[in-house]
Amino acid sequence: MAVHDYLTRTDSDTLYSKPGLDLLLVETELCRAVISLQGAQVLEFAARDRAPLLWLSPTSVFEAGVAIRGGVPLCLPWFGEDLNDPSKPKHGLVRTQYWELVGSKAETDGAVVLEMRFQHAGDELFAASFDCTLKIGLGESLTFDLELCNTADIPADYSWALHSYFAVEDVNAVEVEGLDGGEFLDKTRGFARDRLSGMQTFAGEVDRVFEQAPARQVIQTPSPITAESDNCHTVITWNPGAELAATIHDIREHYRGFVCVEHGNAFADRWQLQPGERAGARLALSR
Numbered sequence: 031m032a033v034h035d036y037l038t039r040t041d042s043d044t045l046y047s048k049p050g051l052d053l054l055l056v057e058t059e060l061c062r063a064v065i066s067l068q069g070a071q072v073l074e075f076a077a078r079d080r081a082p083l084l085w086l087s088p089t090s091v092f093e094a095g096v097a098i099r100g101g102v103p104l105c106l107p108w109f110g111e112d113l114n115d116p117s118k119p120k121h122g123l124v125r126t127q128y129w130e131l132v133g134s135k136a137e138t139d140g141a142v143v144l145e146m147r148f149q150h151a152g153d154e155l156f157a158a159s160f161d162c163t164l165k166i167g168l169g170e171s172l173t174f175d176l177e178l179c180n181t182a183d184i185p186a187d188y189s190w191a192l193h194s195y196f197a198v199e200d201v202n203a204v205e206v207e208g209l210d211g212g213e214f215l216d217k218t219r220g221f222a223r224d225r226l227s228g229m230q231t232f233a234g235e236v237d238r239v240f241e242q243a244p245a246r247q248v249i250q251t252p253s254p255i256t257a258e259s260d261n262c263h264t265v266i267t268w269n270p271g272a273e274l275a276a277t278i279h280d281i282r283e284h285y286r287g288f289v290c291v292e293h294g295n296a297f298a299d300r301w302q303l304q305p306g307e308r309a310g311a312r313l314a315l316s317r
């Protein structure tokens with residue numbers, strides 16, 4: 031398959047009638063996907079004859095430097111608030127920066143792999159320079175292969191997550207399998223430690239960090255979603271619930287349509303990389 035057979039360069043005006051960002055559209059026998067060059071963020075993915083995997087806010091803005099609400103943003107090199115300096119942007123730097131598409135190829139099984147790259151020079155927000163490659167696999171499932179290299183001459187801590195917004199029929203009826211018995215930090219209660227018994231459900235606001243979490247979760251909703259990871263030790267479960275959602279301009283009443291089950295290495299699982307050291311991880315999502 032030649033590149034132009036499956037990849038179209040487009041923009042948010044053409045696809046969503048909201049000018050502002052350059053997008054990639056991938057259409058193959060196996061799937062349809064939309065990817066934003068800002069953030070290397072997958073916004074839409076549906077395998078052929080399958081329900082859409084991801085939720086993209088109908089009220090998201092598409093503006094350079096502003097986080098897009100939905101899909102799979104990559105939060106890196108810190109996750110959530112920078113605890114040492116809350117004035118820094120939430121969820122790191124890379125989700126609001128333009129990434130370079132450095133390569134694309136079609137595999138023999140028909141899957142398309144896009145290779146995206148972002149290089150950080152080191153600045154006042156994050157002193158260490160780093161080089162980040164994200165290979166996005168678009169086939170029957172959606173896969174991410176992340177590789178990060180600390181290119182600085184100082185050691186640095188990297189805390190990150192692929193912040194998947196999964197499309198669900200009704201968040202109140204969703205159950206997440208694969209976290210039973212896990213200890214978590216409850217962000218809604220000042221990071222209090224607690225332990226989950228049974229399935230993770232979403233009655234109201236949920237914001238939990240599971241360290242050393244199992245590699246596989248199943249999101250039970252009509253047409254279940256499976257997430258399977260390799261070297262992602264942290265799972266974060268999030269939905270703001272009705273009350274908090276009402277204060278978030280690009281969520282509001284739409285909170286019922288998604289659940290976030292995020293995979294990465296944050297908090298105690300963060301990567302501590304020496305100068306020149308690399309680390310990698312993989313995540314596969316399917317429905």
Ligand SMILES: O=P(O)(O)OC[C@H]1O[C@H](O)[C@H](O)[C@@H](O)[C@@H]1O
Binds near residue numbers: 097110121217266290
């Ligand atoms: O609104 P954002 O900056 O995209 O963050 C959205 C959410 O991301 C994660 O799930 C965090 O654990 C939440 O605390 C946060 O509210």
